[in-house]
Amino acid sequence: MTGTDWAAWQQSWDRQQEWYMPDREERFRVMLDMVEALVGPKPRVLDLACGTGSITNRLLRRFPDATSVGVDLDPALLAIAEGSFAGDERVTFVTADLKDPSWVASLPYDSYDAVLTATALHWLHREPLTALYGQLAGLVRDDGVFMNADHMIDETAPRINAAERAQRHARMDREKASGVLDWADWWAVAAKDPVLAEPTARRFEIYGEHADGDAPSAHWHAETLRAAGFGEARTVWASPCDTLVLAVK
Numbered sequence: 001m002t003g004t005d006w007a008a009w010q011q012s013w014d015r016q017q018e019w020y021m022p023d024r025e026e027r028f029r030v031m032l033d034m035v036e037a038l039v040g041p042k043p044r045v046l047d048l049a050c051g052t053g054s055i056t057n058r059l060l061r062r063f064p065d066a067t068s069v070g071v072d073l074d075p076a077l078l079a080i081a082e083g084s085f086a087g088d089e090r091v092t093f094v095t096a097d098l099k100d101p102s103w104v105a106s107l108p109y110d111s112y113d114a115v116l117t118a119t120a121l122h123w124l125h126r127e128p129l130t131a132l133y134g135q136l137a138g139l140v141r142d143d144g145v146f147m148n149a150d151h152m153i154d155e156t157a158p159r160i161n162a163a164e165r166a167q168r169h170a171r172m173d174r175e176k177a178s179g180v181l182d183w184a185d186w187w188a189v190a191a192k193d194p195v196l197a198e199p200t201a202r203r204f205e206i207y208g209e210h211a212d213g214d215a216p217s218a219h220w221h222a223e224t225l226r227a228a229g230f231g232e233a234r235t236v237w238a239s240p241c242d243t244l245v246l247a248v249k
Contacts, residue, residue: 004195006083013052013080016186017119019175023239027118027149028058030237034246035059035114038145042066043113046139049098049120053081056091059116066090069108073097073206075199076190099128104135111141118149124213130224137229140249146230149237149244152218164240183210218243 018024035043042065047056050070059066071094072078078093085091096103115136121129136146153161176182181189187204190196222233225247233247 004083006080006086009080009196010052010054010057010084012181012186012189013077014054016181016183017054019172019180019182021119021239021242022171023242027237027239027242027244028055030244031055031116031118031147031149032058032062034145034147034236035116036063038143038248039113044109044111045069046071046107046112046115048115048117048136049123050081050093051077051120053084053091053093055116055118056081056085060088060090068092069094069112071096071098071103071107074203075206076196076203079196079199098132099124101131101135104139107139110139111144112139113141113144115140115144115146117147120150121148122150122213122215126214126216126220129213130228133224133228137225137249140230142249144249146225146247146249147236147244148221149242151215151241152221152243152245153215154217154219156217168241218245221245222247 021027035045041063043063045056045059045066045068047053047059047068047070050056050072051074053070056068056070059068067090069092070081072081073095078095082093092108094106094108096106121132124132140146187200190200218235218238222235222245225233225245230247230249233245235243236246237244
């Protein structure tokens with residue numbers, strides 16, 4: 001992997017994700033605000049379904065004394081993450097499938113101050129997500145936090161949802177016309193890269209094109225987290241299309 005510009009891959013991933021979520025950085029800021037407010041500036045963090053390490057990157061820039069364990073199954077995104085943080089003793093990466101009940105055994109620590117995830121758990125349907133929340137309740141220390149930032153659909157407001165979606169897609173179409181890479185375009189570029197081609201091929205063997213779960217409402221997430229063993233849970237940030245739910249153990 002010598003000679004690969006991992007920072008450029010990180011930046012291109014960020015730009016692709018921002019096409020879908022223009023408020024992405026604001027969401028990360030609020031997430032880290034809540035980490036500081038509830039567990040302080042030196043947290044041990046589990047970056048759940050970490051991808052390229054977007055959360056870890058922002059975490060360590062803001063809290064240099066933090067430590068992070070990133071867990072994911074995607075070999076291509078993990079390659080970017082591992083390349084980006086090579087030599088940083090504050091960061092560890094673990095390859096694991098969150099749908100495998102034994103994934104927790106792969107982690108280097110038994111408990112965490114904060115478990116953070118973004119734009120990832122919508123891949124899971126309600127049943128495996130409920131099981132995962134139960135496992136996370138066992139990983140987060142007392143008074144520790146879990147935060148999930150993702151697309152969470154409130155099905156009680158279909159007209160609002162339709163208007164928001166139309167507005168968002170009109171913006172995305174304009175930006176796409178100006179040359180922005182979407183999800184498929186980004187992966188097509190990765191598939192042609194001499195370093196990422198092989199892990200990208202393995203990634204599509206694992207996931208296929210895309211695996212959409214249920215994307216239940218923020219209310220469902222909060223209720224399910226409380227039932228799993230968290231003491232409190234509620235939305236702490238929302239945009240028209242995205243929500244950040246925080247749970248305290």
